[in-house]
Amino acid sequence: MIDELLRRQDELQARADAVAADLGLDELLSALGEPVRTGSSAMGLMVVPDLDVTVACPTLDVDAVVGVAARLARHERVRVVRFRKDDGHWNAEPDAYPDGLYLGLTYRESSGTEWNADIWFVDEPARQPDLGHVRELPARLTPETRSAILLIKHSRPDYRSFDVYRAVLDDAVRTPEDYDRWRVTHGQ
Known part of the structure; x- marks a missing residue:
């Protein structure tokens, strides 16, 4: 996959x-x-x-x-x-x-x-958030986190991409199921 x-x-x-x-x-x-x-x-x-x-x-x-x-x-x-x-x-x-x-x-x-x-x-x-994201996030991506983000975004297409990035990069979320739990604990 x-x-x-x-x-x-x-x-x-x-x-x-x-x-x-x-x-x-x-x-x-x-x-x-x-x-x-x-x-x-x-x-x-x-x-x-x-x-x-x-x-x-x-x-x-x-x-x-x-x-x-x-x-x-x-x-x-x-x-x-x-x-x-x-x-x-x-x-x-x-x-x-x-x-x-x-x-x-x-x-x-x-x-x-x-x-x-x-x-x-x-x-x-x-002050534009997306310009900050494009400056800061790529350096934090690894093959593992990139794969996790693609898998979660593919499996959960209705969720905001930046929330997926935060979950994976800041809180070590790696699967769509983990992301569902992350959303609950983060008031999403």
């Missing part, structure tokens, strides 16, 4: 790179700031077709982000583009997260597989 999950992760990783390249994300997003791949595609922990990018911007510019959304919406493989303001009074958790603007995409590969892409634009990158 683990060998198959590792093979699938590597395949998804290559496909995530191809999706990002097809959308021209590096060039498009670099016009607004510094794009950083985050989430499972940045850490080699993919179990589903999902791509996360956070763009560290000098300022939040709604018009510029809407312009990016319009360009992405015209791409032949993009079905859905969602825009959300999460700044000012719209930021529901200003103590936990910086102000941001969000684009969510649904992209369909030629095979018919649909990808979700989450793109955040933030002007206080030091």
Whole structure:
């Protein structure tokens, strides 16, 4: 099972790179700031077709982000583009997260597989949790913990990835059953 999950992760990783390249994300997003791949595609922990990018911007510019959304919406493989303001009074958790603007995409590969892409634009990158995760977590991964994370994420697809990472890396959880117990003891 683990060998198959590792093979699938590597395949998804290559496909995530191809999706990002097809959308021209590096060039498009670099016009607004510094794009950083985050989430499972940045850490080699993919179990589903999902791509996360956070763009560290000098300022939040709604018009510029809407312009990016319009360009992405015209791409032949993009079905859905969602825009959300999460700044000012719209930021529901200003103590936990910086102000941001969000684009969510649904992209369909030629095979018919649909990808979700989450793109955040933030002007206080030091306060953005996913940027901290992508800096800190990879150094903590070992072949054993990587395998445990992939197994748990595959077996429990509805749970938040970061909770799985915490359970495995901080509390030595190694199986889906252990993760279920961890969730109970951690009020999940």
